[in-house]
Amino acid sequence: MAIKKLYAGAKLRDMRQRLTLTQKAFAEKLGVSLPYLNQMENNNRPLSSSVILALAQEFGFDVTELSSTDSERLISDLKEALADPVFGDIPPASDLRLSASNAPGFVHAFLELHRAYRQTQERLASLDEALGRDDARLAPSPWEEVRDFFHYCDNYIDAVDRAAERFAQGREGPNWVKTKVETTLRAQGYRVLYRDDKVLRHFDADTKTLYLSNRASAQTIAFQLTLQFALLSQEKLLDATLDFAKFQSTQARSIAKIGLANYFAGAALMPYREFLTAAREQRHDLERLANHFGTSIEQVAHRLSTLQRPNEKGIPFFFVRVDQAGTITKRHSATRLQFARFGGACPLWNVHRAFETPGQFLRQLAETPDGVRYISLATDITKPGGSYDAPVRRFAIALGCEVKHAKDLVYADTLDLNNPDAFEPIGISCRLCERRTCHQRSVPPLERQLTVDVNRRDLLPYSVN
Numbered sequence: 001m002a003i004k005k006l007y008a009g010a011k012l013r014d015m016r017q018r019l020t021l022t023q024k025a026f027a028e029k030l031g032v033s034l035p036y037l038n039q040m041e042n043n044n045r046p047l048s049s050s051v052i053l054a055l056a057q058e059f060g061f062d063v064t065e066l067s068s069t070d071s072e073r074l075i076s077d078l079k080e081a082l083a084d085p086v087f088g089d090i091p092p093a094s095d096l097r098l099s100a101s102n103a104p105g106f107v108h109a110f111l112e113l114h115r116a117y118r119q120t121q122e123r124l125a126s127l128d129e130a131l132g133r134d135d136a137r138l139a140p141s142p143w144e145e146v147r148d149f150f151h152y153c154d155n156y157i158d159a160v161d162r163a164a165e166r167f168a169q170g171r172e173g174p175n176w177v178k179t180k181v182e183t184t185l186r187a188q189g190y191r192v193l194y195r196d197d198k199v200l201r202h203f204d205a206d207t208k209t210l211y212l213s214n215r216a217s218a219q220t221i222a223f224q225l226t227l228q229f230a231l232l233s234q235e236k237l238l239d240a241t242l243d244f245a246k247f248q249s250t251q252a253r254s255i256a257k258i259g260l261a262n263y264f265a266g267a268a269l270m271p272y273r274e275f276l277t278a279a280r281e282q283r284h285d286l287e288r289l290a291n292h293f294g295t296s297i298e299q300v301a302h303r304l305s306t307l308q309r310p311n312e313k314g315i316p317f318f319f320v321r322v323d324q325a326g327t328i329t330k331r332h333s334a335t336r337l338q339f340a341r342f343g344g345a346c347p348l349w350n351v352h353r354a355f356e357t358p359g360q361f362l363r364q365l366a367e368t369p370d371g372v373r374y375i376s377l378a379t380d381i382t383k384p385g386g387s388y389d390a391p392v393r394r395f396a397i398a399l400g401c402e403v404k405h406a407k408d409l410v411y412a413d414t415l416d417l418n419n420p421d422a423f424e425p426i427g428i429s430c431r432l433c434e435r436r437t438c439h440q441r442s443v444p445p446l447e448r449q450l451t452v453d454v455n456r457r458d459l460l461p462y463s464v465n
Helices: 009-018 023-030 034-041 049-059 069-082 093-102 104-125 142-152 158-167 176-187 218-233 235-245 250-269 272-281 286-293 297-304 350-356 403-408
Strands: 191-195 201-204 209-213 318-322 328-333 362-367 373-383 393-402
Touching: 009 034, 009 093, 023 034, 023 049, 069 093, 069 104, 093 104, 142 250, 142 328, 158 235, 158 250, 158 272, 176 191, 176 218, 201 218, 209 218, 218 235, 218 250, 235 250, 250 297, 272 286, 286 297, 297 318, 297 373, 297 393, 318 350, 350 362, 350 373, 350 393, 373 403, 393 403
Parallel strands: 191 209
Antiparallel strands: 201 209, 318 328, 318 393, 362 373, 373 393
């Protein structure tokens, strides 16, 4: 198998600038010539193994930070945006990679421009609704803005994660969170009351009272209690992170603040180092981890996708949650597999079949069009409302990683990893997938020409050129 070359010019250049070294001085410390360093910084040459070793030995640099995950994420988003018919043909993959590696700021600006364009088109399509409205305006969707913030932070917020870990020090017993948070809040003059209510959590600032629903599960109560604790006791930390993000609207900032409080709650319930150690010992068994930390399966799966702390990284997982219509409601990927920003997920993916087999874990070996192979685990998630007349929400989640990590997953046991035929072909979305004969294709790929023969019908009513 060919070894993938590592192009990380932007990160190499950023490191040199942080060290305040000239190219000449940096080249000497790395043991390379000045022209060679210049070529690596401009991605005209990949980083050699000797340079990577020198970075680790000379500067103590975590070489996993040189991973091309950030560029792959940008390339995936850029490719999807350029698949819009307004652009015509998609530029060669080499051009996309060069742009993502050498000019990530420009690519982010381009993606922001394309998002604004799409929203303009959507607004024009429903002009009759927008006309006459005082609040009609062109602005990024707050949800999309927040989603992209976490997306490009690799779903890991270091300061918040470490603060939550410090808070969880000395945790003991399954009810430690409930006991510690309630004790801390009451010491600060707050009241915590439980009542029979469909509203999970409500904080009355005037009376300094936190109301929680006793209809919710123990895991949900612990999470909501810790989330509110973060909003009350970690406000300076959350606001500093929000200031750094520079959101364009107050709505986006408020949504992100809730997201950061959610992050704190998950990181406190499952402290980084302890959770990472347990995950490795239990070979990432979701049920055992949920029992150990007193959390839900979904909370465990989501937490596994955030283990990206420098020098202490876990397995790079992707995590996604979909509703019964196939719409992605949560998504993150620390792998090369990136989810479509618009539309649903590939119908061949096992996450959609999870609704058909409630209470079971479905395993799938899958291969994407770029030849990368994954193991995907999917299961359904039911969220009851706590009473007969309350609505029941149903979702499916999927957690997966590249098959090279299979030995560390209990779910890979008994799977035939050496059989190429065991891997099902999946894609990102139909509009981006290049597979020409997929029997589940819903729409043609935007960047391909079609041939339609009125006298012939195969799996599809057209052929992809």
